[in-house]
Amino acid sequence: MDPLSQVISHLRPHDCVAAGLDAGGAWSIRFERHAGLKCNAILKGRCWLAMEGRDPISLEEGDCVILPHGRSFVMSAKRPRDGRDAETVYAPVSHGGTAMLGGGGDFFMMGSRFLVSGLPADRLLRTLPSVMHIRAGAEQASLKWVLNGIASELRNARIGGAVSIAHLSHLVLVQALRHHLAGPAVPGTGWLAALADGQLCIAIGALHDDPARDWSVAELGTRAGLSRTAFATRFAQTVGVTPMAYLTEWRMCLAAEQLARGSQPVARIGREVGYASESAFAAAFKRVAGQTPRQYRRASKARPV
Incomplete structure (x- = not known):
């Protein structure tokens, strides 16, 4: 997609x-x-x-x-x-x-x-x-x-x-x-501003397609047809975060969906989005979502799915 x-x-x-x-x-x-x-x-x-x-x-x-x-x-x-x-x-x-x-x-x-x-x-x-x-x-x-x-x-x-x-x-x-x-221009920063940029959209599509991959900024820059430095600067200015921070956020979005909808072990969900250990995944998830994976799963039970 x-x-x-x-x-x-x-x-x-x-x-x-x-x-x-x-x-x-x-x-x-x-x-x-x-x-x-x-x-x-x-x-x-x-x-x-x-x-x-x-x-x-x-x-x-x-x-x-x-x-x-x-x-x-x-x-x-x-x-x-x-x-x-x-x-x-x-x-x-x-x-x-x-x-x-x-x-x-x-x-x-x-x-x-x-x-x-x-x-x-x-x-x-x-x-x-x-x-x-x-x-x-x-x-x-x-x-x-x-x-x-x-x-x-x-x-x-x-x-x-x-x-x-x-x-x-x-x-x-x-x-x-x-x-x-x-439209002629997408104001502000974030996902939509990046999707309106043809080159950045290619890189974001690659991240979305394979979120568990050990991506490098240089490799993403190559996908977008830009040098490492030019890509990193343009991405941060347009999206508002670095490419690696964006990758972490996307991984956590995917993990949050699985936590809310299913009953898979937390460690397995972490591996599926690129984390070798449950502790590393839990720490990253809490930084982004403000809750541990287990806390998020419990809270999700009270929300519509």
């Missing part, structure tokens, strides 16, 4: 909810801080989105917006202002239903919110911007189809619905991240 597919395949979407909003007149609605990723697709009309610390965003029919960090925001028909509390507006609506505001008729939005779990999720989400605005186009059309699919699954309780929603939630992430990577 390509590096983006590998990262997303280790996320665990769960607790997905979806609902529509049919609004009319000079409506305004305030969404307080939320857990997980919130995705909104504008199916009719236009609106403004305001979030503290950045300029208001004009959303047109056909646009989608992804909010990955749970920050509060306001959506309104005119220039943003404080509005009705979203919990009050959506309170009468079941999952997959449609809330009404201001009599409806002028504006329609489909929204979805879901959580993601695991160490890979923590590492990925912190690299995303506070708002990802996807304008009408091929990527948006696919995203709108996915959001409508989630709403349909929630509205019509059918066998296999839970796994269908999980896979559709994965598609939301894929479409949003594809759009983000296709």
Whole structure:
């Protein structure tokens, strides 16, 4: 798999909810801080989105917006202002239903919110911007189809619905991240910034394909078509950590997935990600995850898998 597919395949979407909003007149609605990723697709009309610390965003029919960090925001028909509390507006609506505001008729939005779990999720989400605005186009059309699919699954309780929603939630992430990577520049540092760099992406793909290998910076530089020094400097500046630190983080992400999902001995998991001794693996895991492997496994039992 390509590096983006590998990262997303280790996320665990769960607790997905979806609902529509049919609004009319000079409506305004305030969404307080939320857990997980919130995705909104504008199916009719236009609106403004305001979030503290950045300029208001004009959303047109056909646009989608992804909010990955749970920050509060306001959506309104005119220039943003404080509005009705979203919990009050959506309170009468079941999952997959449609809330009404201001009599409806002028504006329609489909929204979805879901959580993601695991160490890979923590590492990925912190690299995303506070708002990802996807304008009408091929990527948006696919995203709108996915959001409508989630709403349909929630509205019509059918066998296999839970796994269908999980896979559709994965598609939301894929479409949003594809759009983000296709832009003229990916700001900041981290996984996404590296994946947008063609040469670094090759090296990261090699690390992902064989994480247990005893890699050297020089060998990775050769894979990327760069000298050892040029590769090490560019990698650290783009990703925010050294190549070997990134390799350690990726190994721990893979190990965390196995610890959460299975019952294999800790020593075996350590060997599979490149550590000859259980003590060396446990020390590396605690540096990255803040817990020992056994502590992480126990804590994972209380989280969705």
